[in-house]
Amino acid sequence: MKKIFFVLLPLTLLISSMSGAQQRIVSLNGAISEMLCSLGLESQIAGVDVTSNFPASLRQKASVGHNRNISAEGILALHPTLILGVKDELKPEVLEQLKSANVKVQLIPQAFSAEGTRTMLTEIAKVTNTVEKGKELLSKFDKEMAALKIAPTGKKVLFVYARGAGSMTVCGTGQSPDHMIKLAGASNAMTDFKDFKPLSAEAVVAANPDVILLFDSGLQSVGGVDGLLKVPGVSSTNAGKNKKIISMDGQFLSGFGLRLPQAIQQLNKKIIG
Structure with missing residues (x-):
């Protein structure tokens, strides 16, 4: 046996x-x-x-x-x-x-x-x-x-999804960037619509964000911070005047995977930094 x-x-x-x-x-x-x-x-x-x-x-x-x-x-x-x-x-x-x-x-x-x-x-x-x-x-x-210790930042953040200067949209409510902004202790600058809408100078100026957030690839696609500041309306906002433009890896920022705690912490630091 x-x-x-x-x-x-x-x-x-x-x-x-x-x-x-x-x-x-x-x-x-x-x-x-x-x-x-x-x-x-x-x-x-x-x-x-x-x-x-x-x-x-x-x-x-x-x-x-x-x-x-x-x-x-x-x-x-x-x-x-x-x-x-x-x-x-x-x-x-x-x-x-x-x-x-x-x-x-x-x-x-x-x-x-x-x-x-x-x-x-x-x-x-x-x-x-x-x-x-x-x-x-x-x-x-x-x-x-x-x-996580995330205190309210008092900042309005505008998320811009960019694939070059000719293809740019802004995030309203309900999408992953909207939820991430809130988890990081800030507020979404665009709250009067859901999903995404084409970026317009008038809407950006009216929203007057303190911070503009993009994916790393999106910021690169418009020529970096200097390129984004040339987009109509951006330079007239608080974010534009202070050059408060930040970016993060797209999947890390919006994926809501197991790295979520680290993503929230990093976004919070970038917003207040």
Whole structure:
């Protein structure tokens, strides 16, 4: 019996190892990809969307494009066994194609809050059978959130999404930058509309923000601080007069992943600095 036991044990481990190797995950969201890596599943990620840039090693993974503009063919070409994305971000026709291919698709709701981050982590841990590791990460996240000391700054912050000087929008309520600004102890300079609207000189001057916030890539696309100050209306604001223009990495600022506590702290420091 002992001989049989010692023969079967390596065989069991081999089968288990092979089973783990067969898991191929495609992640369509940066926060999801970050959580998968923290759960110890990076080696099982077969492909990611363009927002999946942390940790940096994810840039070596196959890319399926932007999560709002991807094709089922590009995803299925990676032979996934599990596709993870955010609810309402995947086009219905793409979702239907993926389901028709008999691939498991799990779409997770995303709320722009600490509670939303907790829910996302819990759901991912559940679907990937890493519940215990998920509990460890959740405990760490909760401690980091509890340790934050964010006092009201009294500052009005305008978030500008830029893809060059000819393509600029400003953030109203309900979007991730709006929630981040509030978590960082400031107020959104634009509160009379939801989502995003094209930037206009009149609206910017009327809002008169104390601080203008962009993604790092967005600020670069308009020629840095000097380039942004040339945009009509900007130089007439308090932010423009004081050259109080700040930027952060896009995924870090707006992803609402496990680095949320650090992102809140960094934004707060930039606003008051």
